[in-house]
Amino acid sequence: MSRETISIQAVSKAFRTGFLRTKIDAVASVSFHVNEGEIFGVVGPNGAGKTTTIKMLTGILRPDRGNISVFGCSPKNRQARSIMGYLPENPYFYEHLRVEELLRFYGQLFGIERDILDQRIPKLVQIVGLEHARDRRLSRFSKGMRQRAGIAQALINDPKIVVLDEPQTGLDPFGRKDVRDLIFELKNQGKTVIFSSHILPDVEAVCDRVVLMVKGKVLDVGTLEELTGSQIKSYEVIATNVSVIPKSVDSHRNQGGATFMDLVSEDALQECLAELTESKARVNSVTSRRVDLEDVLIRDVQRESDQ
Ligand SMILES: Nc1ncnc2c1ncn2[C@@H]1O[C@H](COP(=O)(O)OP(=O)(O)OP(=O)(O)O)[C@@H](O)[C@H]1O
Numbered sequence: 001m002s003r004e005t006i007s008i009q010a011v012s013k014a015f016r017t018g019f020l021r022t023k024i025d026a027v028a029s030v031s032f033h034v035n036e037g038e039i040f041g042v043v044g045p046n047g048a049g050k051t052t053t054i055k056m057l058t059g060i061l062r063p064d065r066g067n068i069s070v071f072g073c074s075p076k077n078r079q080a081r082s083i084m085g086y087l088p089e090n091p092y093f094y095e096h097l098r099v100e101e102l103l104r105f106y107g108q109l110f111g112i113e114r115d116i117l118d119q120r121i122p123k124l125v126q127i128v129g130l131e132h133a134r135d136r137r138l139s140r141f142s143k144g145m146r147q148r149a150g151i152a153q154a155l156i157n158d159p160k161i162v163v164l165d166e167p168q169t170g171l172d173p174f175g176r177k178d179v180r181d182l183i184f185e186l187k188n189q190g191k192t193v194i195f196s197s198h199i200l201p202d203v204e205a206v207c208d209r210v211v212l213m214v215k216g217k218v219l220d221v222g223t224l225e226e227l228t229g230s231q232i233k234s235y236e237v238i239a240t241n242v243s244v245i246p247k248s249v250d251s252h253r254n255q256g257g258a259t260f261m262d263l264v265s266e267d268a269l270q271e272c273l274a275e276l277t278e279s280k281a282r283v284n285s286v287t288s289r290r291v292d293l294e295d296v297l298i299r300d301v302q303r304e305s306d307q
Pocket of ligand 1: 015016017024025026027044045046047048049050051052053089
């Protein structure tokens with residue numbers, strides 16, 4: 001059985017802003033846990049409280065109420081901090097540094113010995129794909145390159161727990177794939193990875209478990225299987241030579257000489273296939289679409305705004 005790495009119990013955090021010091025409940029009585037060695041996704045729309053939660057579990061912010069423990073310690077504890085690596089949502093760098101200088105700077109802040117840094121830094125630069133930019137100052141880096149430098153910085157202390165706030169922001173599809181592969185690689189090395197993202201297919205591709213947050217609250221937490229229930233939401237039939245659209249079809253479009261038809265139940269699918277066969281249409285494929293994380297999030301957001 002996997003050990004609990006991080007436990008968050010009934011944690012709340014409010015901010016006061018503006019002249020009138022208006023109170024914003026950024027996180028309201030949030031509870032979940034993260035198991036050792038898992039990839040855990042923190043998901044939710046803008047303003048859901050993801051960054052605030054991540055800042056509290058890395059010890060940057062102190063909760064107003066509730067309790068957070070990292071292997072039994074407070075996240076503010078020196079020992080807990082030494083085993084965590086953190087990529088902030090908008091990392092700030094000294095622009096005149098080169099990537100290896102940046103990593104040495106952070107390594108020294110952690111008190112890592114020079115010999116270890118000499119070995120670790122070139123490896124990290126290679127892992128995040130910045131070898132070609134070793135001689136370039138960070139001020140000349142693209143957004144994607146900065147993100148890669150930030151991920152390398154989060155790994156400089158060889159952390160047991162890696163916390164990445166929106167690591168795919170600003171990356172092209174190749175960069176996003178690199179980040180996904182890197183997250184898997186970190187898991188293979190036995191690390192626990194916690195990351196927040198708006199890019200739900202990326203979360204689905206890598207996460208063992210997910211917490212869905214909306215307006216500072218946890219609405220769902222569990223494995224993808226638990227959240228989506230592996231239910232089929234609709235079917236798609238692609239056919240050619242379709243003279244009449246079957247009545248059971250919910251919506252359709254013609255594209256590239258084929259007809260794409262959506263059906264919302266298995267009964268409707270069977271009726272559609274029978275009619276297509278009768279009318280001598282040629283069925284090219286039938287695909288079922290499962291409920292995905294986006295459906296669950298939209299349902300949760302809707303449910304929350306209805307209350
Ligand atoms: N330092 C702060 N001062 C005032 N309000 C804040 C502060 N930090 C966050 N908030 C507010 O708290 C709420 C939650 O913000 P948070 O950044 O945690 O959300 P998020 O889910 O990370 O959003 P996003 O996806 O847009 O980054 C928002 O309403 C935000 O405006």
